[in-house]
Amino acid sequence: MRRACKDVTERRKVIRQSQWKNMNDFESKVQEITRSCLKACDIGTLQVNVGFRCNHQCTHCHIQATPERTEMMDWATMQHVLDTARKIQPKLIDITGGAPELNPLLQRFVRSLRENRHNVQVRTNLTVLLQPTMETMMNFYRDTGVKLVASFPCYTKKNVDPVRGDGVFEKSIEALNSLNAIGYGSDPSLKLDLVYNPAGAFLPPEQSSLESDYRKELEANFGIVFNNLITLTNMPIGRFLQLLRQQNQYREYDRLLRESFNPKTLDGLMCRHQVEVGWDGTLYDCDFNLALQLPISCGAPSHITDFSLATHSSRRIVTGNHCFGCTAGYGSSCGGALAG
Ligand code: SF4
Numbered sequence: 001m002r003r004a005c006k007d008v009t010e011r012r013k014v015i016r017q018s019q020w021k022n023m024n025d026f027e028s029k030v031q032e033i034t035r036s037c038l039k040a041c042d043i044g045t046l047q048v049n050v051g052f053r054c055n056h057q058c059t060h061c062h063i064q065a066t067p068e069r070t071e072m073m074d075w076a077t078m079q080h081v082l083d084t085a086r087k088i089q090p091k092l093i094d095i096t097g098g099a100p101e102l103n104p105l106l107q108r109f110v111r112s113l114r115e116n117r118h119n120v121q122v123r124t125n126l127t128v129l130l131q132p133t134m135e136t137m138m139n140f141y142r143d144t145g146v147k148l149v150a151s152f153p154c155y156t157k158k159n160v161d162p163v164r165g166d167g168v169f170e171k172s173i174e175a176l177n178s179l180n181a182i183g184y185g186s187d188p189s190l191k192l193d194l195v196y197n198p199a200g201a202f203l204p205p206e207q208s209s210l211e212s213d214y215r216k217e218l219e220a221n222f223g224i225v226f227n228n229l230i231t232l233t234n235m236p237i238g239r240f241l242q243l244l245r246q247q248n249q250y251r252e253y254d255r256l257l258r259e260s261f262n263p264k265t266l267d268g269l270m271c272r273h274q275v276e277v278g279w280d281g282t283l284y285d286c287d288f289n290l291a292l293q294l295p296i297s298c299g300a301p302s303h304i305t306d307f308s309l310a311t312h313s314s315r316r317i318v319t320g321n322h323c324f325g326c327t328a329g330y331g332s333s334c335g336g337a338l339a340g
């Protein structure tokens with residue numbers, strides 16, 4: 001009897017080892033802790049990347065956006081998103097880019113989503129709102145009740161301009177002042193969150209204490225108010241990976257992310273609670289997998305035209321070693337830190 005039990009244990013060990021053979025290090029880590037692969041739990045958020053064009057070329061940009069990028073979501077794909085959203089009724093439609101405002105169909109898309117009573121948030125880089133062609137955009141956001149999530153990597157010029165470009169800090173302050181003037185950050189129906197990401201190869205500090213610093217500094221120096229601060233970890237992909245390699249910091253940063261693995265972040269990983277639609281309708285687990293061109297797979301359809309709530313809400317997540325960026329320290333997601 002004892003011999004039989006030992007055989008079963010041995011067999012399970014061999015099966016597990018063979019299952020783990022083809023896994024990346026992140027997947028092995030998840031298996032080691034949960035005895036399972038990473039799977040989606042629900043689809044609370046439908047994230048939509050409407051294009052890679054941006055007025056900036058930030059050094060940490062995972063999507064490698066530039067003013068010259070031409071990838072842009074068309075109306076046919078937006079209609080598929082509208083149909084899917086109508087069917088699955090997600091809690092949130094989260095629109096990202098590039099700079100979403102540079103897609104000329106953005107206002108039509110947002111208006112249609114709001115007519116269908118969806119909660120909509122747009123990720124804005126702030127400065128794009130000051131461009132000559134964007135005079136109507138802030139009022140459009142206000143009138144349609146869109147929540148704004150604004151990237152603003154620090155409350156000091158010395159940490160913003162080297163990452164985003166000369167003069168970006170002042171322009172961001174100007175845009176924030178204008179948004180405050182129309183009610184963003186103070187009117188309960190006009191939420192304004194800010195996004196911090198580190199200026200280099202280190203992890204974000206604890207979110208709530210940094211939020212207090214932001215609040216104090218922005219209010220005292222510029223009279224700016226906002227709702228919440230979201231902290232994001234820089235992913236070692238895209239332009240930030242190039243920078244790490246140029247500065248010979250990749251190995252060190254990769255080690256930092258792996259050594260800071262925090263199992264408490266696993267439940268909240270954004271890929272487990274969302275699906276992302278890329279500009280051409282391809283489906284991804286998250287914006288980082290979109291940047292790496294790793295569509296949803298493992299038996300779940302990879303295009304919006306074949307979306308299935310039952311299949312996608314329990315799909316296996318496509319992972320890679322970049323995923324250690326989401327589980328390091330306090331954790332990182334489009335909604336901020338994952339573990340206190
Ligand atoms: S990080 Fe944001 S603002 Fe900067 S280039 Fe990328 S998309 Fe544009």
Ligand code: SF4
Nearest residue numbers: 271285286288323326
């Ligand atoms: S990078 Fe994407 S797939 Fe990987 S853990 Fe983060 S959210 Fe999930």
